[in-house]
Amino acid sequence: MHDARPCSDPAPAAGLSSFSLPHVRHSTMSTTLQKLPPTRYLILTITVFLIALHFLLSLSSATYISSVSELSSRLGVGASELPTTWYGGHKRPFGWLPPGGFAEDEDATRSEDRNSSRRANATFVILAKNEDLWGIVSSIRSMEDRFNKDYHYPYTFLNEVPFTDEFKLHTSAIASGTCSYGLIPRREWDELPEWIDMDKVNKGIEEMGKLPIPYGGSLSYRKMCRYQSGFFFRSPLLDKYRYYWRVEPNVKYFCDLKYDPFLFMQENKKKYGWVVTIYEYAETIPTLWNATKRFIETHPQYLANDSKLMRWISPDGGKTYNLCHFWSNFEIGDLDFWRSEAYTRYFDFLDREGGFFYERWGDAPVHSLAAILFLKPEELHYFQDIGYRHEPFQHCPKDRADTCACNP
Secondary structure (H helix, E strand, C coil): CEECCCCCCCHHHHCCCCCCCCCCCHHHHHHHHHCCCHHHHHHHHHHHHHHHHHHHHHHHCHHHHHHHHHHHHHHCCCCCCCCEEEECCEEECCCCCCCCCCCCCCCCCCCCCCCCCCCCCEEEEEECCHHHHHHHHHHHHHHHHHCHHHCCCCEEEEECCCCCHHHHHHHHHHCCCCEEEEECCHHHCCCCCCCCCHHHHHHHHHHHCCCCCCCCCCHHHHHHHHHHHHCHHHCHHHCCCCEEEECCCCCEECECCCCCHHHHHHHCCCCEEECCEEECCHHHCCCHHHHHHHHHHHCHHHCCCCHHHHHHHCCCCCCCCCCEEECCCCCEEEHHHHHCHHHHHHHHHHHHHCHHHHCCCCHHHHHHHHHHHHCCHHHEEECCCCCEEECCEEECCCCCCCCECCCC
């Protein structure tokens, strides 16, 4: 295991249904069947048998459910962008809540009582593929054990293809909160902007793919980074929420949490929280800083004007960027920050530059630069007490040996 090689610490500066077949009167059914020719009778018998078999398999086999769902999606049958809500391994009407609901208190004060029913207006956000199922289940199990079993916050899942029922079955069965599943619009993922030169994109991907850079030769990864940078917070599923906690497949949370990080963010007016800081690959963002400076020059009104945070990313007074960033596979944030005029205009400017595709601009440096430039130090928070691992790095708190399962 490797502890993340951190940049210089910015914290001091920032401080889951049964079914019944329709009732049919026996005398009516018998009379009708007697009138049918033998061939039609045989066809009807086979049809009824197949329908019954379909229902039985749908109830008993997750694999069958998954196969039918995938086939329907490929044929364009039943594919829908309408979101769904699942709870306890069962499909529910969209927006369903358990009897009694879950208490949400916008003005709740912080409580050390882990069984407190007070919650912030928040959700976990998970961008995943159907093949990520077991990695996601593992991450949810870890989150539930360490924190959410006491709070029951909902989970919001996003995917560029429809989630299978198998995925929904297993994830909702293990989560203590409701689960919603959304389909990302093609314009936000598959359809590249009209101003993008695909010849230039393909050339850049080919060249970077020869270098020892993670996902350097991947177009899909570039689409993901662009989506995480500028679109995830625009999902209609997130419209009702204020705060989010990003969760990835195959991550581990090492420490029991004795408080609610969402409420902490709310009560202390924090807008961005992190646990790991690392350096970006220089070859992936050669023009990101210059593009950012051009945006700042034309939109100086968005700057927080705090030299302490600026020094963390640019020790030479803004001439260069030292590549430090918050590792965004873990982030707890205020969705209103990403929805703000400052950030949306910043993203739109970067998107027009084409660097998400021509280079390999990641959402981590983009989020980090925006947080450093547009937020005040007191609006950022280092969650030092949350133990976390995402391959190949981890963070283990040094002073929580009694509640953490990691070696500091």
